[in-house]
Amino acid sequence: SQQGEEDPQALSIQEGENATMNCSYKTSINNLQWYRQNSGRGLVHLILIRSNEREKHSGRLRVTLDTSKKSSSLLITASRAADTASYFCATVASGGSYIPTFGRGTSLIVHP
Amino acid sequence: EPEVTQTPSHQVTQMGQEVILRCVPISNHLYFYWYRQILGQKVEFLVSFYNNEISEKSEIFDDQFSVERPDGSNFTLKIRSTKLEDSAMYFCASSRQGLRVQETQYFGPGTRLLVL
Numbered sequence: 001s002q003q004g005e006e007d008p009q010a011l012s013i014q015e016g017e018n019a020t021m022n023c024s025y026k027t028s029i030n031n032l033q034w035y036r037q038n039s040g041r042g043l044v045h046l047i048l049i050r051s052n053e054r055e056k057h058s059g060r061l062r063v064t065l066d067t068s069k070k071s072s073s074l075l076i077t078a079s080r081a082a083d084t085a086s087y088f089c090a091t092v093a094s095g096g097s098y099i100p101t102f103g104r105g106t107s108l109i110v111h112p
Numbered sequence: 113e114p115e116v117t118q119t120p121s122h123q124v125t126q127m128g129q130e131v132i133l134r135c136v137p138i139s140n141h142l143y144f145y146w147y148r149q150i151l152g153q154k155v156e157f158l159v160s161f162y163n164n165e166i167s168e169k170s171e172i173f174d175d176q177f178s179v180e181r182p183d184g185s186n187f188t189l190k191i192r193s194t195k196l197e198d199s200a201m202y203f204c205a206s207s208r209q210g211l212r213v214q215e216t217q218y219f220g221p222g223t224r225l226l227v228l
Contacts, residue, residue, distance in 0.1 A: 040222075042116075042222050044219070048216065099157045105154075
């Protein structure tokens with residue numbers, strides 16, 4: 001299966017700490033995307049990283065991609081209570097459909 | 113900031129009934145999608161739609177499902193005869209260009225469907 005799998009399944013931290021979530025996948029990708037989902041709400045696109053990129057930043061978010069290890073990580077620095085949400089990685093396979101395939105997500109709780 | 117909207121936010125229906133879920137994509141977007149998320153499970157792709165026709169669909173999107181763009185703003189998902197296992201959150205999404213150009217999809221807040 002192409003699906004990305006996030007690790008850990010759940011993460012609980014204090015405000016101000018950094019949160020790191022990982023995503024592993026099985027086959028070659030065109031790109032990998034990270035999404036946030038607040039409880040009961042829709043998905044919000046955070047970052048798209050292409051297969052030829054190694055790192056991207058957006059505000060307090062840093063995404064890395066290691067295609068040799070077939071893994072990606074999402075780092076949220078100086079976390080806030082408002083960062084509490086589920087975070088999903090979604091992979092787009094190379095050479096096929098461009099529809100992203102989602103993982104199960106990491107549930108992040110940031111305690112104030 | 114423009115956003116994708118969906119109605120209703122919640123829908124309860126009896127097994128075997130037809131339901132229509134509605135979405136208003138972002139106005140200058142040309143590509144539309146439906147996904148679903150069964151409680152506690154992954155987000156799954158259902159169908160993509162462009163130029164008034166289905167461009168791609170998953171195994172889940174069987175003959176019970178249909179999509180339509182009845183006018184210039186709405187995009188609907190119809191489930192003809194609902195089953196218990198259709199209970200899920202249904203998300204609509206849209207993008208300005210197709211995903212081949214690695215375009216961002218914008219998701220709506222979802223419709224929670226409960227089939228009894």
